[in-house]
Amino acid sequence: MDVSEDVGREAWMLLFQLFRAQRKEMAGLSSEFQLNGAQVHLLMNLQAAKPVPMSELAEALHCDASYITGLVDKVEQRGLVQRMPDPADRRVKLIGLTPEGLETRQRLMDRFSEPPPFIAILSQDDKTALRDIFRRAAQAMPTPLPGQASA
Amino acid sequence: MDVSEDVGREAWMLLFQLFRAQRKEMAGLSSEFQLNGAQVHLLMNLQAAKPVPMSELAEALHCDASYITGLVDKVEQRGLVQRMPDPADRRVKLIGLTPEGLETRQRLMDRFSEPPPFIAILSQDDKTALRDIFRRAAQAMPTPLPGQASA
DNA sequence: TATTGTTATACTCTATAACTATA
DNA sequence: TATAGTTATAGAGTATAACAATA
Numbered sequence: 244m245d246v247s248e249d250v251g252r253e254a255w256m257l258l259f260q261l262f263r264a265q266r267k268e269m270a271g272l273s274s275e276f277q278l279n280g281a282q283v284h285l286l287m288n289l290q291a292a293k294p295v296p297m298s299e300l301a302e303a304l305h306c307d308a309s310y311i312t313g314l315v316d317k318v319e320q321r322g323l324v325q326r327m328p329d330p331a332d333r334r335v336k337l338i339g340l341t342p343e344g345l346e347t348r349q350r351l352m353d354r355f356s357e358p359p360p361f362i363a364i365l366s367q368d369d370k371t372a373l374r375d376i377f378r379r380a381a382q383a384m385p386t387p388l389p390g391q392a393s394a
Numbered sequence: 395m396d397v398s399e400d401v402g403r404e405a406w407m408l409l410f411q412l413f414r415a416q417r418k419e420m421a422g423l424s425s426e427f428q429l430n431g432a433q434v435h436l437l438m439n440l441q442a443a444k445p446v447p448m449s450e451l452a453e454a455l456h457c458d459a460s461y462i463t464g465l466v467d468k469v470e471q472r473g474l475v476q477r478m479p480d481p482a483d484r485r486v487k488l489i490g491l492t493p494e495g496l497e498t499r500q501r502l503m504d505r506f507s508e509p510p511p512f513i514a515i516l517s518q519d520d521k522t523a524l525r526d527i528f529r530r531a532a533q534a535m536p537t538p539l540p541g542q543a544s545a
Numbered sequence: 546t547a548t549t550g551t552t553a554t555a556c557t558c559t560a561t562a563a564c565t566a567t568a
Numbered sequence: 569t570a571t572a573g574t575t576a577t578a579g580a581g582t583a584t585a586a587c588a589a590t591a
Contacts, residue, residue: 377408
């Protein structure tokens, strides 16, 4: 096993542990909004302007369509999203944010984008280096990353 | 909101999404070993030489003691760990790895330490920079990070 | 016949409360 | 009386299978 591989391994293991150490805080953050993790990601995956088919949400959240039904039910009951018929295909239901949902999503993104301690404690130089490296990583990845926090 | 804060925010949001994009693969990795996430972390938190009280495991895994009972039951039935009495306090049970558990833990750590795509694709320089930054972050954090992968 | 979403149901993960043995 | 672990149980999260409406 060559040394160059070990650098990536060590970086990953450190990140893995750092990330995991603050998983509890993330859960707490979700419950601040009385949402579970999946609901948070549901809102993050919705855009203000363009309603989205439920099937697409299932794909984005890597979960079964039947689970999306229940997920949408809950946030719809809270007035954050609404189901709309798709004029082009009457089997499809489009999910869009309500004005209140948009506002909640905004607060959610602001809150979630607050860096956890292991990033907050870094020097400005390290933060910048991290950002640049992750930008390169994101660009090289096939996955289109969902909604960005508004600055 | 000043600009220096935004750098940390952007770094964090990018990391968050990159991390999340490969959460599915992590779950798949656990099930390769027919273990769930908690069982993986249980094994990772056990050391070869020194058996550990169950209460300590509950703390390390951030979960309730009652859940540890079931967790240990399952991996004990598979012969990976064993309960041992603590001579110093007969209420306490110490959990230690069996030889088979040690071997499984080794394979587990080797497998889990394989960097995910978003790290693997980085240049050698970027990997090194990441490692150094995370080392600084880990050192500055209060949490003692558990078992490191053996190189 | 295939696909979108829904319903009913079951399984896994995890916590809470009551309990036993020991301190 | 307090603590370590266990048991019973309940709740949340998620998937699978059968189904209705539409394509």
